[in-house]
Amino acid sequence: MARPIGIGKQDFEKIILAKSFYVDKTMFIKEWWENQDDVTLLTRPRRFGKTLTMNMVEKFFSVEYAGRGDLFGGLSIWQEEKYRKLQGTYPVISLSFANIKQRDCKSSIQRTCQLLTDLYRKNSFLLKGDLLSEKEKEEYSKISMDMPEIVAGMAVHKMSEYLFRYYGKKVIILLDEYDTPLQEAYVHGYWEELVGFTRDLFSATFKTNPYLESAVMTGITRVSKESIFSDLNNLEVVTITSEKYQDCFGFTQQEVSDALKEYGLADKEEEVRAWYDGFTFGNQTDIYNPWSIINYLDKRIFNTYWANTSSNGLVGKLIREGSTNMKMVMEDLLKGGSLHTYVDEQIVFNRLDSRESAVWSLMLASGYLKMERFIQNEKRGKHGYDLVLTNQEVRIMFEQMIEEWFSEATPAYNDFIRALLKGDIKSMNGYMNKVALDTISYFDTGKRPSETAEPEKFYHGFVLGLIVDLADRYTVTSNRESGFGRYDVVLEPCRREDDAMILEFKVHDPEEEGTLADTVKSALVQIEEMQYAADLKARGIAPERIRKYGFAFEGKKILIEKG
Structure with a gap:
């Protein structure tokens, strides 16, 4: 008969006396004492x-x-006689x-x-x-x-x-x-x-x-x-890269396999691996988060148990208020890409605002990213890593976090998405101006606000929102080469009945453009001259099925026109 789970118990005595589910990690005592x-x-x-x-x-x-x-x-x-004699012998x-x-x-x-x-x-x-x-x-x-x-x-x-x-x-x-x-x-x-x-x-x-x-x-x-x-x-x-105590925290693959058998869930092992595997400590790969495994054993439903237990605020804040490059990296990570970066496991909190590598180091230590490959650079004394999102649970957590950015800040965001899908340019203008008014400062730190930087940070936060909200209907890419240049955003449909879209964003430059309307026309001209539709056409999408939009920013005011 399977042992009772006992969700949330952190008192060793209670777990043992209640004969609750417990994975034996007591050899940590020996390893630590002998070190x-x-x-x-x-x-x-x-x-x-x-x-x-x-x-x-x-x-x-x-x-x-x-x-x-x-x-x-x-x-x-x-089983170690020496340690039986040590039990209960020290003031703690x-x-x-x-x-x-x-x-x-x-x-x-x-x-x-x-x-x-x-x-x-x-x-x-x-x-x-x-x-x-x-x-x-x-x-x-x-x-x-x-x-x-x-x-x-x-x-x-x-x-x-x-x-x-x-x-x-x-x-x-x-x-x-x-x-x-x-x-x-x-x-x-x-x-x-x-x-x-x-x-x-x-x-x-x-x-x-x-x-x-x-x-x-x-x-x-x-x-x-x-x-x-x-x-x-x-x-x-x-740290998580050290070999000491590498199997003393978290569940190993064997421990998870044994637990699934105990609760009659052995046939779910591959799904459990996709959702909750991915952590690596030292040389020990295939480490699982205990909280998610215990909750799955209890509820038998796949969910974001670990990712939803609070403490995501700091990471969310750093990404939301982070640089353009940071948001672009998150785009790649959410779509299964990787990040190559140097990692310093000493977290310097007062540098998190200025050093992106410190943010990625924090995310690695916190379990949101995992090491896919390690590159040692002995000359520079730094260690390079290829990092990816840890597992499906973490990816879903970030998707939910990005959705919350807009739902917390403005109800107009979802209205804009609906107008965009319909191609309703009048409604798009109305809703987008409301979204920008409510959220542009939300994507800036407030420490060094900038008229120029704010729209760019907003735009990349907006793109992350598109990636999450339109994932079922579109493949969203940004700042990629096509034709003779780099477009801002392309939405490639997953369904034959949907139109493709190209979105080009430009900040109004009063020295070059007289009005906001001139700026939006310049954005539309750029789409044509740089042939941003080339890749979409090469994939067999007819020109008449490709919608082109110019977005012009002036402070928190936005004008959208269709090409």
């Missing part, structure tokens, strides 16, 4: 079992769970930054202080007797939500000392989702404010802490050393 690294930073995409693994490590080592070998009986780690400090998602720096630091206060309250037994001096007890009582930053920065360090004195053993520190507040700080514009506090906290906790036995930090990204880890020279960083 003997002081501080290990493990980066994996969200929903890859990081929190459950940290909870498992806590339950294994913590003195609070001494004698709880029943939780590990029958699992791989319990376990913290999670997963819920520090505040919109300003002060609130973020206060939320961190609240977690530290909870830690001190949990260990209030230390105040009994004479383990602590009167002065230390006084300092202990000052740990609060509103404590000064300098006190908060030393809080974990001091707790490590107190626990060491009580148990006579150095502590194990577990910090889950360490980068969540940093990502929120970037999104809400207080990155520089938070960095100093975080650097001081991490330095006191993980470097200048003589009471530390070993530590594990988990997160999605490897934040640049210069930002918050500049003082940590004892940090072992394990």
Whole structure:
């Protein structure tokens, strides 16, 4: 009989006692312990079992769970006699930054202080007797939500000392989702404010802490050393390209095959592979996202389970507000193409606005892109990758995200699409002006708005919308060679009864064109002179079945005419 699934359970003890579905990852304990690294930073995409693994490590080592070998009986780690003796023998400090998602720096630091206060309250037994001096007890009582930053920065360090004195053993520190507040700080514009506090906290906790036995930090990204880890020279960083722990997070192909057999779904293996396979950690290919697999086993319906569990906001913002080139790359990726780029696994958040490679690196670390090919360049010290969208689930997620860009900003977008398909030029003009008015600034960062740049960013965001919304009826391409030049947008019909379309966009230049009407005529002339219809005709589409539209921009005003 198949085990109950238990959706959303991240408490190792609950899963084991309830005999819920669980893929044995306990050998992570042995691998980590035997590596003997002081501080290990493990980066994996969200929903890859990081929190459950940290909870498992806590339950294994913590003195609070001494004698709880029943939780590990029958699992791989319990077959190792040496590790049976280690169970429940260390003081453990376990913290999670997963819920520090505040919109300003002060609130973020206060939320961190609240977690530290909870830690001190949990260990209030230390105040009994004479383990602590009167002065230390006084300092202990000052740990609060509103404590000064300098006190908060030393809080974990001091707790490590107190626990060491009580148990006579150095502590194990577990910090889950360490980068969540940093990502929120970037999104809400207080990155520089938070960095100093975080650097001081991490330095006191993980470097200048003589009471530390070993530590594990988990997160999605490897934040640049210069930002918050500049003082940590004892940090072992394990990213998705590292071979360490490569099969400890996510499900392998064999683990997925076994699960599908257990639930009578073995005949669905190829569909499951298309939807959810594609992640690679180190040399381990064919890694699956656990959240999607568990939900599929439970519901038996293919859906975007992982992609719909929030946290897509940062990536969506970066693409929506990104450069023309970034949107063009997304066009290719959505149509099955690849991106060749250098990847720096140290994410520099304050460079995400200016370096496209930093965005692609973030998307790789977050699981939205996967490595298809690796090219090492030893001379330059950089590593090149061919990247593609990870799987069908991710592609659908991006399609839904792009649809939301327009549905959130303006209801006129869908009306424009309907008018475009009908060839209703009057309605196209009316709706397109409404769309542009509502959304042009939506596609710009607002930091360096530009009359010239805004229409171009809007146009490429608009093209992504066409690719998604017309996918069932048209193949949409942009900025490709045809005839004697590069057209802006071509819509090639998938059905014989539909017309092909060529869309040419031009920004009004008052030095060359007197009116917006002159600009749109120039766009239509360009379509003819550069023979942009050549490829469509070569594919057998009759000239009378090719519609040609000129789009002229002047600020947020648009004029459309048909050629």
